[in-house]
Amino acid sequence: MDQRELLADALHDRADLLAPAVYGEIVAHIPSYENVPRADVEASVREIVADVCRLIRTGTVPPPASITQAEESSRARAKQGVPIHDIMHAFRFTTGAIRDAVLDLGIDALAVVTLLWAYSDAYTANVVGIYRQSDIEGALEQARRAQQFLLGLLDATLSDGDLEVAASALLLDPTVSYRAVRALPLRGDVAPQLRELQRQAARHPGVSVLAAIGTQCVGVLPFRPDAVGDDVLIALGPSVPLPELARSFRSAHTVLTAGTRLGLTGTHALEDLSWRAAAAHAGEVNGMLRARYLDPVAAQGPFGALILEAVAAYLAEDRNVPRAARVIPVHVNTLRYRLRRFEELTGRSLDSTETIVEVSFALGVSAHTG
Template structure:
């Protein structure tokens, strides 16, 4: 490397000449950036001027000292956060930075050559500027990715807070409209609240992504988040779950300011579907009065005592009676159809039905009997489903 005494003055003249051209060169670079990299049109000119000044001063320091700062000495975090917030992709940020460093490097070579700087020193400082570009690029990429992760976490938290307030009815009208604008909800549309729990190995985060993906493929808007191990949120239409192992409750369509009522209904649907051991997405039209069977266990016990437990004293014949009574009610009270399905004579079915009436003291022709017996049979089905489950029916339902 040339001696310090021989190079200091010429080098400082080069640095001075470069500094004098900072403004005009920055203006040309700005025009080039906004033309070639569209995402940079969102970055105000004054911010670009500030980072350009930083790049020039850092490069001039490298030219003067012949050393490159360590990666941890690059304070680019604020710049990265700003670019992420403005939607500038990492690739665009790196392209802009390398354009800036290339312009500085070209300026150095031109001025150094014009001032007759020692060729060995020109090569050395050019190498340093190349190294500066490499080290800074790696640092910019690292802090940009960190900023992207932080922004994603913040956005997910803010979205979850908005959904939680919307679903629990704690937001003001102004907060609802503000959040709707941010997350693409139409205040004039009606939405349905959904609560979903995974049934298989898939976790709630994966379930959320899958439900959103299914919604996008079918052109149906969905705003979902994970809350208390359940996937909750808003949908425009009944979700299609495909092969997903999931149980979900769906509330009725409502305006945004009444979604909390739909959310409560979705909770009841989910509890009922889970209690019956069902998979898929269920609303009130699917479950109907069976939702009340889950919600009224005392009444279910009363009707079980009245209609089904008297059959237990008959042993296996009691089970056959219950089977025939169930088929009789579900099949529209057609005895011949019941007999055909059970592969028995119609008189056998008639005897079983008559024996049911004797044991319970009721008449199958009475309207109240049909309603109450249907309730009792659903409660018996509910008990069998609960015994087949590994855990309680209401696990994870907020």
Template sequence: MGSTSNTAPTMEAVLARLNGELAELAELTCTRIYDELESYARIEPQALAAAVGRNLRTALTALRTGHVPEPAMLDGAAQTAQERYESGVPAEEIVRGFRISIALIHEHFLDIAVSEGLPVEETVAGSRIMWGVGDAFTTRIITEYHDLALDAALRDARARAAAVHSLLAGELPHDATQVPIDPHASYAAVHCDVDHPADVERVRAALEASGSTPGAHALVVSDGGTCLGVVATRPADPGVPVGLGPFVRPDELPRSDRIARQALLLAQRLGRSGVQGSADLGWRMAAASRPDVWRLYAEQFLTPLSPEGEFGRELRLAVLAWLRHQQSVNRAAAAINVHANTLRYRLRRFSDITGADLDDLDDIIGVTWALELGHPDNYAL
């Protein structure tokens, strides 16, 4: 069916033949896609045929006009991306499916062009258009798929965040499939602040992974530079201070959340890192909740040291070292790198300035409270 000797071969003649073979070409394309791409087994034949038809018509239009469409103009590609995304077909498989379509129409175009005797320059131009259509389609597919995945991730993140806030308010989420919380299991609230934005997702993922058990999953979300959520077991140290509440039933999580926040604030004040709960902070949690007594001890054992400047700081460090080493002068002196006699002198001067009796249990409790927690001004749990 080549051109007659009286008629010069034209692109229109080639495209007319190609258009007449679209139905057969679409059927062949669908067969090859099903044969080569396992992920397309879930796609209904009618839906695939419609998408292939759009692809072929897009290619034919580009050949007819002589122009490669801009990716943004390929609404058919966007429609295909959305349909395949919703069916769970990976983006690379969608691109492969289109490549099969474009390769077959490309082959048919070249066969017909040769059969019709189309000039070489027009054949080459048509071939370039086919490659351009493939590139434009790939760009639109990847862009659209990325946007769809991003939108889905944002929706999931919002749903997870809403679920966490509901849990910490004592309400079980309505969608148990979205948030698989076992109403009969025990969970603890966690809170932490992350200084560097680049570390937030790492910390969140670490808390969620290490805070899960085979039978109960943790749920931790990020909100700006804060990570918060619930864990089913004590999580591993993520490298930042983490406040951990007690393990309770889901309906008691508001109490766990309150304690987790208190623990985080106290851990930050004490310069502690890692996971910190009531068992780790001990008496300090109770002490920090009584600012009246706290202030009394601070004014008795800290305020008198303020006029002493750097020497006052040295006295505080000496007494703290002595307390933390079971009142052993030698071990405390070694810990802060001073002579034992220097430590004894500083203990004596601390007693002289503050009036503390370091042989009296009540005073030791008050001194420990004040030196460990500092002054309560601008601080409240």
């Protein structure tokens, strides 16, 4: 029997001693391995020892793709949440122990150590390729889970039990409150809005779930997002505990519907729209108020538009004439004249509380609805 066979046999006989020793080094220095079963780690060490024994006998380093131990163990560790740099750190503990054993045995050690480094390169190449593939597969699976979770919330088909399981799989924190978000671009693709909301989520602590569903960007966020463009409506539900997310999505739907009818953009929740959310759905009332307050003024042509501008500014400034005049801007007497013409054309007094309510309704809602 030649020296390489003797060395391979001797190294093989030490596998049962090397495996627990290497395991001890790994768990002492790599925290992510605390959740990896000891039997899994020791089995991987024994398999690497067996690979090196074959390497010693043949004198040939196998191509990366044929190192099945690297593929199997790296896939397993990826599923166990071990980062790739920790996998390679653990591998170095294993090869270091094997190198020391070879040097201790002293049989053609230098040539074997040289082969061992070449094997390490091939092993590393295999792990990197598998881990990259696992990352892609994991990302795709996480995206699928996110979309199914959000679809279930959108169509109210997610039971309490399924919601808890799905939220846990997506790493949502049960102690944190979340709000539904539905972003609708008035034109163009939804992808830019999704990317911008993802960037905002990356800047905030906690986990967010976002996906493009149809023409909308739908999500669950632990924060109130900023506007993402001049032509995007972001409808928000209230911030609620995880089990109440369905309620948040119902509220976001109300805001989205009202905001779309009102031609709004920017970020809005129910408290921002207030009575306008309900008014946007009052079709018959909208028509009546439009006929009472808007149509007679609009019949005056361009001057009618100036009158409505004056009334809107007057109401927005809490009926303060000087402030409203500065907003437009016009002279206070000009503003008063336009307000008077509004009263003449509509037959309604702006000193009446009922008129103020109805005109606010008409200007804020009826002008935007059919």
